[in-house]
Amino acid sequence: MNNHEAINWADFKNQLLLHPDLDLQFQYAENKWVDASYHITEIKQAPITSVDCGGKMNRWTEIIIQLWEPVNQQQDRAMQVNKALSIINLVEKTLPLNPLGTVKIEFGNSEFDTRQMYPNTIGANGGNLIIDLRPDSVQCKALERGGSCGTTATGEECCTPASEKPKIELKNMAIAPVCVPGGGCC
Template sequence: MNQLHPMTWGEFKGTLEQNPDLHLQFQYEGDKFVDSSFHITEIKQAPIVSVDCGGQMNSWTEVIVQLWEPSITKANRSMQVRKALKIVNLVEKSLPLNPNATVKIEFGNSKFDTRQMYPGEFVAGGEAFTVNLVPDFTQCKALTRNQSCGTTSADAKSDLVGADAASCQPGSGCC
């Protein structure tokens, strides 16, 4: 996975389906793993519509798998991938999940602030199937289009509400 093209829900689910008998683990930081007694508490599908600082509308869908660690460890081993897929199938009976949606894993505990992370590398070894999670990131979409913040084009600068088009130039500090 690279940061410009995060994994889709269809790719993530397909990878899980190839490893049903392995025990699912999530590695969230260095050598830290979500406790083996984790639960998948919900799967959310979130349509996102935004307008970036360059005035361009963007839209995409995210599927967010939320993990929870109970305060008392009740399992010595994590759930098998097949059990996670049963939860996915139960969700998809009520909420068809967009296979092209960006997938994120939401997790936090008392030592790790709750955040959404991308599934990165998958490692199958022994009885374990480990999903290495990588941090989400922010970006300036206008800059990736060679625009400056607060400007849509030379013609549209005067149309921006509340922006001084003359002062909102690269390096001006307007955003």
């Protein structure tokens, strides 16, 4: 969740509850909007368990709202927040959603490859509740913990805490006549 705070499910839902009578609009890129005819096709709860490059196990939950733009079904107005809340309530009757789960919106159309994005900002503007979506980027959790990333000369694990990173011996390759196996130059 690069350079912005991800919103959890409880906070996201509370934002919707504050504006039930507004139209719910999604902006997925600069001056690019999900067509008003969109549908919320499903809400997924994805428990994630991973092991990062430093060998540390990580766990979190993502709540993913999938949007679909039907072809040739243009509308002037998007669904109201109340309609989205009714879909959420229907889902939560069957699948209790983790209030601390990280919210992502999944969307794509013929001009925009499908991806999961984070709500960057949520704000009322006139008769609309606008959710501005921004993609995440790949990050190294070991670096975020204060470790370092890179391959050591001995091929040891790449992401060790900075204080444990071995020192690398530099050799002057200009004076080595030939690089041979075991010669230390390769």
